[in-house]
Amino acid sequence: MTASNGEKTVPATTPHGRGWPYWSVVTVAVVGLLVTVGLIVVSTILYHNNENRLLNLRTRDIGSVLTAAVPTVQSSVASTATFAEATNGNARKFDEFAQQFAGQGAGHTFVSMSLWRVDNPGAGPTTVVGAQPELAASMGKAAALFARAAASHKLTVLGLLDGPAPRIGYAYVEPGTNGPYAVYAESLLPAKRYSAPSNDSSFNDINYALYLGKTPTANTLLLTSAPRVPLPGHRAVVTIPFGDTFLTVRATRRASLAGSLPRDLPWVIGIVGVLLTIGAGALTIRLIQRRRRTEQLADENRRLYAEQRGIAQTLQHALLPAELPQLHGLQASARYEAGVEGVEIGGDWYDAIAVGDKRLLLVVGDVSGRGLQAATTMAALRYGIHAYAAQGDEPGTILTKLNKLVSVKSSGQLATVLCALVDPDARELTITSAGHLPPLLISDGRGEFVNTDVGLPIGVDRNAEYTSVTVPVAPGATLLAFTDGLVERRGESIDVGLGRLREHAASNHATLDELLTRVVSNLRHDGAEDDTAIAGIRWLS
């Protein structure tokens, strides 16, 4: 005589073991800042590489300009030397010729040009055009210079000459002659050799310093656009041939050569990176908070679900009989199984009521729908049957009276009920069905569904009448009454389910309890939606 508990699969509320929740924010911030710093470093390196490349190009441009200017100096001196040779050192003709190159004023390449005899430099210049050559003050220097010039047959450059204004000297001896004539020219350098770059110059974005020779020192500086030499910072260097020596250009940047955007790019990256990092951090915080709220809600929902399911099951079992009456010669047992969505109370029930000392009324019923409304109706019907049975009514009368308690028109509910009155002494069974599935009667290992006279479900028609059928019962027989949850599956005929029940219930070697357990476990598939009530009676002899 047991009423088994329904499966209690209440999900446990698991406390979430979490530490400080904002580590991911720190991670996001650190990663964001590292990426930003990395990008700044990379963009700075790229910027400087690009600037240096541009500086080299610009410096080479300066070299090209100078390379183009060198022949002017060289050819002026060389052509004058050729002329002097051709005119046998005629001073008057030299003066006339050299006037195009030398003299005071901006139009002249040289400030001074003079004709010398290579074999006698100590005698001083034969003739002079323009200013007196500074060289004339140092005859030793002159002798060495003309000897070099005669040997090299190139424009021979004499370094800077001291004087009121710095000058640079050039000497040339016509090749193939060993003299006797040499032409010597001097050009003027700006005072302090500093010339501020003009804004419209194509080279105003760089500072340059021009040196004579390959070793840049303060003494070999010819010209610079920077107020101070040597030039600070990264320098590009270009060396170009100049007569028998070289010109060396050193240059540094005055401004960003590629424009302001590449220069400011690391700053832009830094600011954007920091802003994005802050944004990502804020977003992460919001996501964490939202997730925590969601988890709290989920916990709460799980708790409420478990509570509600617990209440539903408690109520359901409270509405079912705590134990079934014991009668001589009979064994009774029943099961109730909640559906998977067993949050709500169901409308299925079973009952067994002793009628007098000898007889037992077995009841199985199913109120349509779910929830409290179904449960309330179920309780009303169950206690109604108790009352009518106590008055001594037969099953047909019980259901006829019961039918007046419920109205589908007003409540939207109907109920199927099966009443079976068992009389062990008379070895017969009186069954009435209000729209309910037929019970299975198992005798000698064979199950047959009792052919009941199915009346309308309870609540459909107030005037419905219910008739009973009486069937004989063999010794040791078993009767199983059940609700549709046991045999009904979506997409399958209930006949298939009924057949399955007959097959699984056929062997009656087991005790009644074992039989019910086996039938329920074999017929209830996993995830059965509907709740199920099943009640059984066995005649012991």
Added chain:
Amino acid sequence: MTFELVSADEDAAVVKVTGELDITTIGDLEEAVQPILERGPQRLVIDVSSLRFADSSAIALWVKWSTIVRGLEIHDPQPLLRRVIDSMGLAQTLQVTP
């Protein structure tokens, strides 16, 4: 579950129900059919030829309608549903056709 009002005039309405009808979906159907019931038609035909499943609460709803509309007709149920209606003894109440 879906439903459509196939036709509706003063005297008769036809509602076609498709899919599966159970306690979670009957509310929508009841709400949709309520205005038709209020017009008091002579006939209400529920075409269930495409309904794969109906639980006891759906059948209870139809029975309720049958108490309101004299000419309620459950038209062309699939065999599984027909068998359930028969097992509940409701074939006549619900005027199952054909």
